[in-house]
Amino acid sequence: MHRPPFAVSLARHAALASALLAAALGGCRGEDEGAPEAPVAKPRPRHVVWIVLDTLRADALGCYGNARATSPVLDALAARGVLVEDAFAHAPWTRPSAASMLCSLHPPEHGIRSEDPRDVLPEAVLTLAEHLRAHAFRTAAISENPHVQQATGFAQGFELFLGKPLWQSEPAWMLEQARAVLGAVRESKEPLFLYVHALDPHDPYQPSEEDRRAILGSQRSSDGDVDAGRALRRTERLLAGEALSSEDLQVLRGLYEAEVRGADRFVGELLSLVREHGLIDDALVLVTSDHGEEFLEHGMLRHGDQLHDESLRVPLLFAGPGLAPRRARAALARHVDLAPTVLELLDLPQPEGWRGRSLAPALRGDAQKPAALYAETRWRELGRAAIRDARWKLVEDERTGTRSLFDLESDASETRDTSAAHVQRIDELARDLDLLRRAFRAVGQGEPKGLSDYDRATWEALQKLGYTGAPEPPSKQR
Ligand SMILES: [Zn+2]
Incomplete structure (x- = not known):
C-alpha cells in the first residue's frame, strides 16, 4: 500500500485540526471537494x-x-x-x-x-x-x-x-x-x-x-x-x-x-x-x-x-x-x-x-427476486429459530420443539398461531428450517473444504427456496 495508515492521516490531521476545521466550518464548503469530474451517464x-x-x-x-x-x-x-x-x-x-x-x-x-x-x-x-x-x-x-x-x-x-x-x-x-x-x-x-x-x-x-x-x-x-x-x-x-x-x-x-x-x-x-x-x-x-x-x-x-x-x-x-x-x-x-x-x-x-x-x-423500482429470512436467538438460555417469507412465519422453540405458524397477510401482529389449520404449510416450513440447519456451516472452525454432493444438493434446494445465496461455503479469498 502506498497510502499512509489512517492513524497517521488522523495524527497529521489532528495537528492541522483547528485550521482545517475553521475552514470547514467557516463557509469554505466546496472549495476542497476534489477536482471536477467528467460527467458520467450513471x-x-x-x-x-x-x-x-x-x-x-x-x-x-x-x-x-x-x-x-x-x-x-x-x-x-x-x-x-x-x-x-x-x-x-x-x-x-x-x-x-x-x-x-x-x-x-x-x-x-x-x-x-x-x-x-x-x-x-x-x-x-x-x-x-x-x-x-x-x-x-x-x-x-x-x-x-x-x-x-x-x-x-x-x-x-x-x-x-x-x-x-x-x-x-x-x-x-x-x-x-x-x-x-x-x-x-x-x-x-x-x-x-x-x-x-x-x-x-x-x-x-x-x-x-x-x-x-x-x-x-x-x-x-x-x-x-x-x-x-x-x-x-x-x-x-x-x-x-x-x-x-x-x-x-x-x-x-x-x-x-x-x-x-x-x-x-x-x-x-x-x-x-x-x-x-x-x-x-x-x-x-x-x-x-x-x-x-x-x-x-x-x-x-x-x-x-x-x-x-x-x-x-x-x-x-x-x-x-x-x-x-x-x-x-x-x-x-x-x-x-x-x-x-x-x-x-x-x-x-x-x-x-x-x-x-x-x-x-x-x-x-424493478422487480426483485423474493427471498426468505432465517432468524434465531440464543440469548441467555434461549434457543429459538424462525423462518419467514412475505406471508408465513414459522417460529420454533428448540428446547421444547414447539412450533408456531403465523399468517402475516391476515395477522400482521402475529397474535394467532395457525399451525393447526395449516398442517401442510407448517410441515413444509419445518422441512426448510431443518434443511437450513444442516446446511449452515460455521466459517473458520476447521470445517472440511468444499461440499459433499449431499451438502451441495441441500444448498441448491435452499437457494431455490430463496433462503441463501451461493452454494459454496464462504471463505476469505481475495
Ligand atoms: Zn442492539
Missing part, C-alpha cells in the same frame, strides 16, 4: 456512510407511519432517497445481528450466536470493510455498543476502529470522532467507508427534556417520568408477570420514541458534518438498525428473547447518487443483503460466499 456514490441506530423498530419513525414527530431528519432522508418497507434482522440483539450485516452471513455461519465471550467474529470471515479496503477505500468505524468492538472481532477491515464500550450514549463523542475521520479523508480525497453504530434509542430510555416534551407533552407515568424509563432495568420483575398499566406502558413507549427523536437529531448532525467536509454529494448514506424493541406485544419488554416482527423489523433507508426517491418493497430485505447492495451501488465486484443478494433492483 451517477455512482464514491463514499459510504453506514449508520446503525441501535434498537430502532421501523414503526418508531414518521416515514414508517408513526404519527408523532420522532424523525424529521430521517423522514427527509427517506424523501430524498429510497425507503425499503420490508427489512428484517437475523437476530433480535446486537452482536449476531451486526455481524450478519457486515459480513453477509447468517448467525450459525459467522458463529456469533450467544453471549458467550468466545462468540466473536472469526478472522476467517470476509467483512465488507475488508472487501472495501481491498478496493482502495479508507475504512473507519465508530461504535458505542459494547457488542460491536475490537474485542468481539468487529475491527477487522477497519483501519481505524473507535470504540467506546460503556453502554452509554454520547453523541458528542461520536461526532468528535466522525469529525476527525472526515477531516483526514477530506485531506486525502480517497473514498471512505464510515460505519457509525450509535447506542440510542437503546434502553434505559432517558431522553432530553426537550425530546420528552415533544413526544409526551406533560404526560407522566404513575411513578414519575424517569422511573418509567428505569422500569426496563426492573425487567425481571415485569417478566415475572407484574402488570404494567396501559398508561405506564404508553409513557414507556413515549420515552422510547423521545429517544428516537434524539437519535434522529444525531443523524442530522452527523450528516451535516459529512456535508461540511464536502463528501455528502458523493456519499451513499445507509441507515438501519440492528433489531427492534418490544412493548408487551408478546408479553415482554426490551429485545433479545423473541422473533416476532417488533423485534426483527428494522428501518432501511438508502440515499445518494443514482437513487431516485421511492418507497421500495424487496419481498423481504434482509441484513445479509445490505453489504451486497452497497457493493452493487458502488459498482464493485461481489466476493465469493456472501449469502445475501443485492437489493439494487428494488431500489431502482
Whole structure:
C-alpha cells in the first residue's frame, strides 16, 4: 500500500485540526471537494456512510407511519432517497445481528450466536470493510455498543476502529470522532467507508427534556417520568408477570420514541458534518438498525428473547447518487443483503460466499427476486429459530420443539398461531428450517473444504427456496 495508515492521516490531521476545521466550518464548503469530474451517464456514490441506530423498530419513525414527530431528519432522508418497507434482522440483539450485516452471513455461519465471550467474529470471515479496503477505500468505524468492538472481532477491515464500550450514549463523542475521520479523508480525497453504530434509542430510555416534551407533552407515568424509563432495568420483575398499566406502558413507549427523536437529531448532525467536509454529494448514506424493541406485544419488554416482527423489523433507508426517491418493497430485505447492495451501488465486484443478494433492483423500482429470512436467538438460555417469507412465519422453540405458524397477510401482529389449520404449510416450513440447519456451516472452525454432493444438493434446494445465496461455503479469498 502506498497510502499512509489512517492513524497517521488522523495524527497529521489532528495537528492541522483547528485550521482545517475553521475552514470547514467557516463557509469554505466546496472549495476542497476534489477536482471536477467528467460527467458520467450513471451517477455512482464514491463514499459510504453506514449508520446503525441501535434498537430502532421501523414503526418508531414518521416515514414508517408513526404519527408523532420522532424523525424529521430521517423522514427527509427517506424523501430524498429510497425507503425499503420490508427489512428484517437475523437476530433480535446486537452482536449476531451486526455481524450478519457486515459480513453477509447468517448467525450459525459467522458463529456469533450467544453471549458467550468466545462468540466473536472469526478472522476467517470476509467483512465488507475488508472487501472495501481491498478496493482502495479508507475504512473507519465508530461504535458505542459494547457488542460491536475490537474485542468481539468487529475491527477487522477497519483501519481505524473507535470504540467506546460503556453502554452509554454520547453523541458528542461520536461526532468528535466522525469529525476527525472526515477531516483526514477530506485531506486525502480517497473514498471512505464510515460505519457509525450509535447506542440510542437503546434502553434505559432517558431522553432530553426537550425530546420528552415533544413526544409526551406533560404526560407522566404513575411513578414519575424517569422511573418509567428505569422500569426496563426492573425487567425481571415485569417478566415475572407484574402488570404494567396501559398508561405506564404508553409513557414507556413515549420515552422510547423521545429517544428516537434524539437519535434522529444525531443523524442530522452527523450528516451535516459529512456535508461540511464536502463528501455528502458523493456519499451513499445507509441507515438501519440492528433489531427492534418490544412493548408487551408478546408479553415482554426490551429485545433479545423473541422473533416476532417488533423485534426483527428494522428501518432501511438508502440515499445518494443514482437513487431516485421511492418507497421500495424487496419481498423481504434482509441484513445479509445490505453489504451486497452497497457493493452493487458502488459498482464493485461481489466476493465469493456472501449469502445475501443485492437489493439494487428494488431500489431502482424493478422487480426483485423474493427471498426468505432465517432468524434465531440464543440469548441467555434461549434457543429459538424462525423462518419467514412475505406471508408465513414459522417460529420454533428448540428446547421444547414447539412450533408456531403465523399468517402475516391476515395477522400482521402475529397474535394467532395457525399451525393447526395449516398442517401442510407448517410441515413444509419445518422441512426448510431443518434443511437450513444442516446446511449452515460455521466459517473458520476447521470445517472440511468444499461440499459433499449431499451438502451441495441441500444448498441448491435452499437457494431455490430463496433462503441463501451461493452454494459454496464462504471463505476469505481475495
Ligand atoms: Zn442492539
